[in-house]
Amino acid sequence: MGATGGRAAMRGAEDDARRDVDAALALADGIGTRAVHVLAGRTGDPDLGQFVRVLRHAAGSTDRTILIEPLCSAAAPGYALPTLDLAIRVQDDVGAPNLRILFDYYHIETAHGGAADLFRRHRARIGHVQIASVPARTAPAAATHAFIDACRRAGWTAPFGCEYRPEGPDIRPPGRS
Numbered sequence: 001m002g003a004t005g006g007r008a009a010m011r012g013a014e015d016d017a018r019r020d021v022d023a024a025l026a027l028a029d030g031i032g033t034r035a036v037h038v039l040a041g042r043t044g045d046p047d048l049g050q051f052v053r054v055l056r057h058a059a060g061s062t063d064r065t066i067l068i069e070p071l072c073s074a075a076a077p078g079y080a081l082p083t084l085d086l087a088i089r090v091q092d093d094v095g096a097p098n099l100r101i102l103f104d105y106y107h108i109e110t111a112h113g114g115a116a117d118l119f120r121r122h123r124a125r126i127g128h129v130q131i132a133s134v135p136a137r138t139a140p141a142a143a144t145h146a147f148i149d150a151c152r153r154a155g156w157t158a159p160f161g162c163e164y165r166p167e168g169p170d171i172r173p174p175g176r177s
Contacts, residue, residue, distance in 0.1 A: 005039055008021075009046040010046070011045055012047075020055060035064060035065040050161045051080065053067065055090065056096065067099075068101060070082060074105075081114040089141055101126050102128045104130040105134070116146070120150065129156060130163045131147065138164055139164050
């Protein structure tokens with residue numbers, strides 16, 4: 001991911017982004033993963049047409065799920081896909097059935113509020129769910145568990161991913177500094 005947070009929507013980086021996608025898909029084939037996350041990138045001047053083309057290339061190159069994730073501006077300033085609404089628009093523009101939204105509770109709740117309602121409303125578009133507490137992106141807490149329950153009531157049966165900042169001292173394996 002690097003400092004740019006991907007480059008699929010970075011103006012002028014389309015060839016590089018396609019090579020990145022091809023490399024990620026080859027790795028996915030090798031390890032047997034079912035999904036690949038394509039990152040738009042942090043750019044002050046996103047090229048959403050290019051992003052759509054890169055995603056069409058990705059989705060057309062595999063039967064695996066291709067994921068896009070809206071990242072809220074508070075946590076990822078300048079990211080080319082800052083809202084769920086824009087992710088939905090991109091998903092519609094690509095028009096591929098294997099392009100899905102990575103619904104990160106932290107980012108959606110921070111950017112929009114009402115994450116459980118948004119999840120229910122857009123459930124058919126979602127391919128993966130990640131959780132962390134709001135506002136500090138720490139370990140899941142009571143509100144996060146309520147969101148998990150709402151997802152399950154809406155029919156979500158897949159695993160949840162956890163992406164959060166642990167609190168407290170670093171935990172390291174014995175013998176490592």
